[in-house]
Amino acid sequence: MKFFAINGSPRPKCNTAQLLDKALEGVKSVFPDADAERINLYDFPFHGCKSCFACKIVNGKHYGRCVQNDDLKPILDEIVEADGVILGSPIYFSDVTGNMRCFLERFMFPFVAYSKIETVEHKKMPIAYIYTMNASEEVSHQIGYHDLHNHFEMGLSMVFTKPEHLYVYETYQFKDYSKYVSDAFDEKERRQIRKTRFPKDLESAFEIGKKIAIQAEQHD
Ligand SMILES: Cc1cc2nc3c(=O)[nH]c(=O)nc-3n(C[C@H](O)[C@H](O)[C@H](O)COP(=O)(O)O)c2cc1C
Known part of the structure; x- marks a missing residue:
């Protein structure tokens, strides 16, 4: 079986990488014996959807791709055939990062039928989706992060399955705060x-991984 974590x-x-590894x-x-690989979306250049619509051409040989x-491209071709995918992103200006956004356009749009x-x-x-952020749980509710992300997870639910998710708050951002x-x-x-709560977050990430594996078994 093949599983991917997308960083x-x-x-x-x-933070995000450590949680995804867990x-x-x-x-x-x-x-x-499963093949479990982490892909770092900032390791290589790529763009989001270019709106070429090749994935929607009538009788097109690339319909849905x-x-x-x-x-x-070669990585995406493998990811869409995976048994489970765990996405993870820091929150940048209330949303997932730019590269994650670009990835999601390519991951989801070919499977959205305009019919x-x-x-x-x-x-x-x-x-599954793991979000990491500076905000506390309280502030994240005040700002409405959960509503924003619910909206975005609707896309994943429509195309794939309803995602499991984990919110990790008040992450440790620098190795040495005195330098910044x-x-x-x-x-x-x-x-x-970092000392007391993050280890629990890592445990929760481990549990999410277990859940995805169990769900994958039921999908088979
Ligand atoms: C450009 C940028 C924008 C950010 N915007 C937010 C934000 O809107 N809300 C928030 O809670 N944290 C924000 N953060 C903090 C990161 O989400 C947080 O530190 C995250 O855990 C970093 O993940 P990483 O350690 O895996 O890189 C921002 C960080 C950067 C660099």
Whole structure:
């Protein structure tokens, strides 16, 4: 079986990446022989959907498939055939990062049929989403992050399956806060959260990975 974790953070070793790796460990706890790979979306150049509509041409040979031929193409071709996908992104200006957005356009749009009768045959694998952010849980509710993301997850639900999700708040953003202008944050408090809450977040990510693996088994 094949599972992917898609890292929408430009930082390949930070919060989002660590949580995604834990989720893949969760997958492996169910399927030790599964192929579980993390893709870092900032490791290679690619664009979002170019609105070419090749994926929607009547009797087109690429109907329901993205034809954009760049570094994402071979990876995307594998991801759409996966048994489960775990997406992860930091929140940038209340949304997922730019590269994650570009990825999602390419991941989802070819499978959206512009028809009342026709559908696009594709694998409906289980999906999870891990969001990481500076905001506290309280602030994230005040700003309405959850509503925004619910809206965005509707797309994933329509095309694939209703995603499992995990919100990770008040992440530790720098190795050394004293080097940056960052007095808006209480470094001591953040360090404490890192020590006490982040390990629990990692456990939750592990559990999400397990869930995706179990759901994948039921899909088979
Ligand atoms: C350009 C940029 C914009 C950000 N915007 C937000 C935001 O709107 N809300 C928030 O809570 N955190 C915001 N953050 C903080 C990140 O979401 C947070 O530090 C995240 O956990 C980083 O993930 P990483 O460690 O995997 O890179 C922003 C960070 C950057 C660099």
